[in-house]
Amino acid sequence: MSGPSDLPVTKTISLEEQNASDGTMVVPAQPVTPANSSYLLTDSNLREILLSDSGPEALLSRLKQSIHSCKEFAAYIKKAATIENDHSQQLKKAARGATDTFKRSDNRTGTFQTQILDIIKSTDRVGDAGNNFIDSMHRIHDELLELVRSIDRQRKTAKEVALRNERNLQEAETQAERARAKYDQSCEDLERSRQGDPSKGKLGFKNKSEDELHKKMTIAEVDYQNKVDTALRMRRELVSKLRVDSVKTLQSLILECDQALNLQVLRYANLLETLQLNRGFVIAPMKPKNSPTANLTVKEMACKMDSELDFYNYVLALPKTKASLNRPPITNRKHPSLSGGRYGGGGGPISAGSTNISAPSGFTVKTPSSNIAGPIIVNASRERKTSVASTASTIPSKSSIVGSGTAKTGPILAPRGGRPLETSPTQPNAMVSPAANTSVNDLTSSSNAVPVPPPVATPTIEVTDAAPEPPAQESPTRSTPVYGTPLEDLLDQEEGTVPRVVYQCVQAIDNFGLEVEGIYRTNGNSVQVQEIKREFDADSAAVDLLRPNAVVNDIHSVASALKQYFRELPDPLLTREFHREFINAANISDDIRRRDSIHAIINKLPDANYTTLRYLVFHLYRVQERESINRMNITNLGIVWGPTLMATDYSNVGEMAIQGRVVETVLANAYAIFEAE
Numbered sequence: 001m002s003g004p005s006d007l008p009v010t011k012t013i014s015l016e017e018q019n020a021s022d023g024t025m026v027v028p029a030q031p032v033t034p035a036n037s038s039y040l041l042t043d044s045n046l047r048e049i050l051l052s053d054s055g056p057e058a059l060l061s062r063l064k065q066s067i068h069s070c071k072e073f074a075a076y077i078k079k080a081a082t083i084e085n086d087h088s089q090q091l092k093k094a095a096r097g098a099t100d101t102f103k104r105s106d107n108r109t110g111t112f113q114t115q116i117l118d119i120i121k122s123t124d125r126v127g128d129a130g131n132n133f134i135d136s137m138h139r140i141h142d143e144l145l146e147l148v149r150s151i152d153r154q155r156k157t158a159k160e161v162a163l164r165n166e167r168n169l170q171e172a173e174t175q176a177e178r179a180r181a182k183y184d185q186s187c188e189d190l191e192r193s194r195q196g197d198p199s200k201g202k203l204g205f206k207n208k209s210e211d212e213l214h215k216k217m218t219i220a221e222v223d224y225q226n227k228v229d230t231a232l233r234m235r236r237e238l239v240s241k242l243r244v245d246s247v248k249t250l251q252s253l254i255l256e257c258d259q260a261l262n263l264q265v266l267r268y269a270n271l272l273e274t275l276q277l278n279r280g281f282v283i284a285p286m287k288p289k290n291s292p293t294a295n296l297t298v299k300e301m302a303c304k305m306d307s308e309l310d311f312y313n314y315v316l317a318l319p320k321t322k323a324s325l326n327r328p329p330i331t332n333r334k335h336p337s338l339s340g341g342r343y344g345g346g347g348g349p350i351s352a353g354s355t356n357i358s359a360p361s362g363f364t365v366k367t368p369s370s371n372i373a374g375p376i377i378v379n380a381s382r383e384r385k386t387s388v389a390s391t392a393s394t395i396p397s398k399s400s401i402v403g404s405g406t407a408k409t410g411p412i413l414a415p416r417g418g419r420p421l422e423t424s425p426t427q428p429n430a431m432v433s434p435a436a437n438t439s440v441n442d443l444t445s446s447s448n449a450v451p452v453p454p455p456v457a458t459p460t461i462e463v464t465d466a467a468p469e470p471p472a473q474e475s476p477t478r479s480t481p482v483y484g485t486p487l488e489d490l491l492d493q494e495e496g497t498v499p500r501v502v503y504q505c506v507q508a509i510d511n512f513g514l515e516v517e518g519i520y521r522t523n524g525n526s527v528q529v530q531e532i533k534r535e536f537d538a539d540s541a542a543v544d545l546l547r548p549n550a551v552v553n554d555i556h557s558v559a560s561a562l563k564q565y566f567r568e569l570p571d572p573l574l575t576r577e578f579h580r581e582f583i584n585a586a587n588i589s590d591d592i593r594r595r596d597s598i599h600a601i602i603n604k605l606p607d608a609n610y611t612t613l614r615y616l617v618f619h620l621y622r623v624q625e626r627e628s629i630n631r632m633n634i635t636n637l638g639i640v641w642g643p644t645l646m647a648t649d650y651s652n653v654g655e656m657a658i659q660g661r662v663v664e665t666v667l668a669n670a671y672a673i674f675e676a677e
Contacts, residue, residue: 003156005042009414015482018469028461034262034266041251050247050251051239051243051244051247053249055243056166056243056246056247058160058252059250059251059254060159060250060424061161062101062254063151063155063253063254063257064155065259066151066254066257066258066261067148067151067152067155069261070144070147070148070151070257070260070261071144071148073144073261073264074140074141074144074145074148074459075143077137077140077141077264077268078137078138078141080137081134081137081138081141083135084130084133084134085134087128087130088127088130088131088134091123091124091127092124092127092128092555092671094123095121095123095124095127095627096124097625098120099120099121099124100121101367102116102117103117108310108447109310109313109314110309110313110314111304111305111306111308111309111310112309112310113308114304114364115301115302115304115305116305118296118301119298119301119302122141122282122298122301124278125282126282126283129275129278129279129282130149130275130279131672133271133272133274133275134593136267136271137268137592138592139272140264140267140268141306143264144261144264146405147257147261151253151256151257155250155253157371158246158249158250161245161246161249162243162246162249162250163342163546165238165242165243165246166238166243166300168234169234169235169238170229172227172230172231172451173231173235175227175230175231176224176227176228176230176231178227178330179220179223179226179228180221180224180228181223182223182224183217183220183221183223183224184217185220186213186217186219186220186221187217189213189216190210190213190214190216190217193213194210194211225418234438238622256355265592283297283298283443284297284298284299285297293345293349300651316559365592369586382571398615405625416600421548447650481537482495482499482500482501482533482536482537482540482565483501483533483536483537483564483565483568484568484569485570486569486570486571487499487571487606487609487612488606488608494540497608497611497612498611498612498615499540499565499612500536500540500541500543500590501536501540501543501561501565502547502562502565502612502613502615502616504536504540504543504544504545504546505545505558505559505561505562505565505617506562506616506619507545507546507617508545508555508558509545509555509558509559509562509619509623510619510622511546511553512548512624513555513556513558513559514622514623514630515626515629515630516555516630517629517630517631518556518630518631518632519555519556519559519623519630519632520559520563520623520632520640520641521631521632521640522556522559523556523560524554524555524556524557524558524559525554525556525557528551528554528557528560529554529557529560529564530551531551531552532545532557532558532561533561533564533565535552536561545558556633563641565642566644566645567644570644572645572647573609573612573613573645573646574605574609574613574645574646575605575606575609576647578601578604578605579646579647582598582601582646582662583655583658583659583662584597585597585598585601585662586598586658586661586662586665587658588658593667595665595672595673596663597670598662598665598666598673599669599673601667602673613645613666614674617667617670617673617674618670618676620637620641620667621664621667621670623637624637624667633667634664635660635664637663637664637667638661638662638663638664638667639660639665641655641658641660642658642659642661642662642663642664643656643659644665645658645659646659646662652664
């Protein structure tokens with residue numbers, strides 16, 4: 001294994017230390033050589049201690065210290081990478097939220113808005129600077145754990161061999177000590193036999209014969225000598241060969257582990273230095289001296305804010321946003337009833353085109369049914385596909401009634417649920433006049449007009465402050481429904497990249513449902529869900545969910561309709577083809593590898609599925625950003641949407657949980673898997 005000296009290391013110093021001839025600031029580098037004291041390993045004192053009886057045990061303890069240090073540093077690396085990843089994600093999340101906030105009209109504009117958005121963008125780039133650092137930290141962690149497993153496995157083998165050799169010598173020396181004790185006892189017995197034992201004579205014991213004791217002593221002496229010779233021979237063999245091999249193996253493992261750990265620490269130091277330099281270059285980019293085209297530093301961006309200029313431009317822009325800066329003066333005006341006639345100054349009935357009965361904003365004008373006159377037609381150039389299910393939904397045009405036998409512009413059909421009415425953009429002042437002897441049932445039909453049924457009740461014109469509804473485009477007769485149609489076929493028919501039903505539902509929920517508690521978890525009204533489905537199947541181009549009405553007014557129903565659309569796809573959004581690959585990827589325990597595996601599978605999806613998934617994922621990401629209000633975090637959304645987007649076997653509860661993990665991983669890494677919207 002190569003030592004730390006094999007790794008080239010550079011150390012950055014002051015940015016002002018050297019200037020290039022072209023004025024570009026250069027960061028010089030000085031070589032840094034890692035410490036190396038390998039010559040100490042040949043010291044005679046070191047060898048003497050290692051080959052002593054305490055050497056192997058000391059080396060085993062030292063190897064355990066090295067392994068433990070690797071484990072602790074690996075744990076630190078993983079924790080540091082997790083903290084850095086959380087910091088990066090939170091920083092980017094805060095930057096995106098602040099960007100959306102400062103783009104709204106209720107904040108300052110002008111130089112402040114421009115510069116603050118650039119500063120926030122720099123903050124977002126600071127978060128991106130840590131991506132490579134985080135990935136490298138995870139690799140260091142994995143390599144350290146693999147090193148620990150390998151060294152620990154070899155340590156156990158070397159420990160077993162070394163301790164077995166030491167144990168054999170200890171047993172031989174113990175047997176020699178026992179043989180010596182036996183030999184000493186035999187010699188003492190023989191000595192007592194020669195001198196006689198008065199105490200034994202009194203008890204009547206007969207002394208053993210001196211020959212037997214001498215024979216026993218001789219046998220013990222020979223055994224003792226043999227065991228001593230064996231112990232000495234084993235010690236010589238151990239010290240000269242076996243212990244040397246064990247010490248060499250343990251020393252090699254220690255140095256290998258230590259050098260590998262040192263190398264990883266050095267890599268970590270380089271990564272940390274590079275991370276901080278990259279972040280510094282984002283905040284204060286290096287640039288040629290006095291260059292007008294170089295990127296600005298964050299401090300320079302802040303200095304470009306001009307409060308006086310912003311105030312000046314704001315005030316001068318007021319005439320463009322208001323029809324009149326001053327209110328009209330109050331004048332003295334006689335009431336029309338005092339001018340001599342019931343209908344006004346003329347004294348006679350209202351003539352065609354002479355008087356407008358207009359409804360001010362927010363008021364309701366009641367028109368007697370007897371005033372509805374003549375042939376009421378709809379201009380063929382603006383013909384809209386409508387369902388004449390309720391005759392009360394057909395009323396005169398926005399604010400006036402005229403009449404002479406033919407009308408230039410017919411009535412605008414009242415939107416469902418009393419939405420604000422609109423007039424034709426081509427002829428906004430078209431009117432209908434009353435005719436006493438003409439019935440509404442006598443509607444004239446021509447090639448350029450469609451008849452409108454007579455109203456059942458007195459029609460009401462409602463005018464509100466809401467923006468007028470844009471005229472519906474004439475849509476071709478739909479040959480296939482939206483729900484249940486293959487995704488690619490539907491997009492080919494609609495000539496879009498995202499189905500209209502998905503776009504409409506997402507827009508409605510973005511506007512009305514992001515802060516609704518339990519969005520997507522709470523089921524909507526089944527009647528409203530079916531009504532939404534019916535409308536999209538009938539004509540998706542005519543549906544506008546951004547204008548709630550009396551029939552569809554529950555945001556949970558819109559969410560349920562969106563989920564039902566994906567459930568009814570013949571092939572799920574994540575496709576049956578890649579179902580098993582997604583499941584296998586979701587089972588990966590490592591977060592980074594699981595993210596990369598799922599990312600690779602998503603890239604293999606058909607274009608229609610990919611674009612629709614991307615649009616939906618960013619919407620769900622916006623939902624979870626408000627989890628403190630709507631109580632829908634990434635885990636909850638994964639539980640709801642996992643089975644919805646994948647081919648689901650509802651009898652397999654365990655696989656449903658894994659499907660939820662697929663969606664969780666995609667949402668948690670939305671900005672890493674997809675390009676930002």
